[in-house]
Amino acid sequence: MLKLLQHILRGFLDKIQGDVDKYRLPKAVPSAEEAIVPFNPNEYGILPQALKQMMDEGKDFILLDVREQHEYKMAHIEGTKLIPIGEIPHRATELNPYAEIVVYCHHGIRSLDATYLLQQIGFKHVSSLVGGIDRWSREIDPSIIQY
DSSP states (O other): OHHHHHHHHHHHHHHHHHHHHHTOOOOSSOOHHHHOOOOOTTTTEEOHHHHHHHHHTTOOOEEEEOSOHHHHHHOOOTTEEEOOGGGHHHHGGGSOTTSEEEEEOSSSHHHHHHHHHHHHTTOSEEEEETTHHHHHHHHTOTTSOOO
16 A cells, blocks of 8 residues: 555656756756856956067056055056946946956956956956056056055
8 A cells, every 4th residue: 555655656756847847947047167267367358568568569458456546555566447447347338348458456366356257247358467557566557546
């Protein structure tokens, strides 16, 4: 008798599961593995000397500062466009997704996050200034204050 009940119950559960699978909605949000493009920080970093060379050669690119306004007022690299990292999702349309973009911050952490974010939303040529404006001021332009 018990085996008969188990058999009936198993058949019922199999039918319910089949119906559930048939009417299952697609996932609205992909899993982390599906959503995240592989990102290698070494591949998307640029050293201060390489950035200086780009500037000296007059290369066409966007220099993006992702620090806060008060940090920008203290010190910034000439020719910079300021978009604090928290505003990037709302202001990314101000940037050309096909332009070469070099992102910097104080030490290179936020700029790496911003580089990753821009890559995720479709920007093709984005790199982060290794060491940020702090390293830039030590190695390239000592007239920029360190804070």
